[in-house]
Amino acid sequence: MSKPELPRVKHRHFTLDGFRYQIYATQVEDRDYDTLYQAWRTTVANGERTQVLLKPVAVSGDGEQRGRYWEEVQLALHLEHPHIAKVHGITVAPDRATYVVTESMPGLYLATALDFSLLVGRRVSPAFAAHVASLVADALDHAHMQADKQGTPLHIIHRGVGPMRIRVGFDGRVKLVNFGSAYSELRDRLKTPPGILRGDAAYAAPELWRAVMDSSGPVGDSLIARKVDGRADVFSLGLTLLETLWALYALDPVDIPEDVQKPRVARKVTTEQHVWTDPGVLADRALRFDVAQLKDRLDQLPKGLGEIVRRALQPDPSERLTAAQMRDGLREYLAKLQSPFDDKAAGAELSGIYGAAKSARRLLGSPIERTALSDLDDEEG
Secondary structure (H helix, E strand, O other): OEOOOOOOOOOOEEEEOOEEEEEEEEEEEEOOEEEEEEEEEEEOOOOOEEEEEEEEOOOOOOOHHHHHHHHHHHHHOOOOOOOEOOEEEEEEOOOOOEEEEEEOOOEEEHHHHHHHHHHOOOOOOHHHHHHHHHHHHHHHHHHHOOEOOOOOEOOOEOOOOOHHHEEEEOOOOEEEOOOOOOEOOOOOOOOOOOOEEOOOHHHOOHHHHHHHHHOOHHHHHHHHHHHOOOHHHHHHHHHHHHHHHHOOOOOOHHHOOHHHOOOOOOOOOEEOOOOOOOHHHHHHHHHOOOHHHHHHHHHOOOOOHHHHHHHHOOOOHHHOOOHHHHHHHHHHHHHOOOOOOOHHHHHHHHHHHHHHHHHOHHHOOOOOEOOOOEHHHHHOO
8 A cells, every 4th residue: 555645735734714724645636627636624623633635725826716716615604515515614724725615524535446447357236227326316406506695596506416526434424525616696606708618518418518518707606506506416416326326437439339439519618627628529428418319228218217227317307307307217217126225225235346346456557546546544534
């Protein structure tokens, strides 16, 4: 096992607002995802110590990025839910480095679990995939139904649902993380500039791409509420569920007709975060996606599960499941299993994959989740 990678920050120890922070490892540092540091947070008054994650805030010259992260914290006040990672607030180091502070849970990101299972010759069970997706769908339903104090719907859309935003604990708990790219109608929220896609482009629903391409002028994503709702997140979760079941990314060319693979989007689209290919290619694949192309694969899934995936991936959002409907369908599938599959079973399956990955460390290279195979997992989770 390797030692955890120490973060390249000026102050790894600092105290603010009654808490003492000790940053001890880089959990994620990849150009496609937000950087995350693992840290201890100790309450000065009583010495109580808990693990947290610190997400560095990249502050632009006009302070826009800082405003976006404050918005993430404000949005978190509406998102108290057992399957949504808790945001504690924002902290600032002596050099003015700013961090969003969130809860930390021992376990793996779903992306890491899928990578590990593939590299050690395993595949997660359909029950595991359904269990994780059902809990994420429950979290999304909670977010989608939120309103402000006056009862006005906030129209929250996560926009970043994907395997690196789903955390699975070794005890089987599941958390949807990082609402930093979310759309909402919070008062005084910052608007995304026109023509830019926020969130995870690889899992973005077709209507999100259309909204980005149709946006123009200074209003930016204020148009999204008229064209996009929470079912965009259901599409993203459907792609994630399919990837979990197959160990394949559903929009890869192997499952897409050749004439759809060439970029044909007339208007240039850009993404806020780096993506592994031309955003136009991803936009084309999403806009031309037809779940009927996947019929043979869906027919191979356990009875009932393939139909849930098919309905979650309808290109027309009016024909797509809501998050609540997807959750209920997955719960019904799980209830019909001969052996109950609960948090304990999910934790045991994840721990088995993790144990096999540790034994085959030399085959795994460097996963995006850098702490996944370091000594701190044995000592601190």
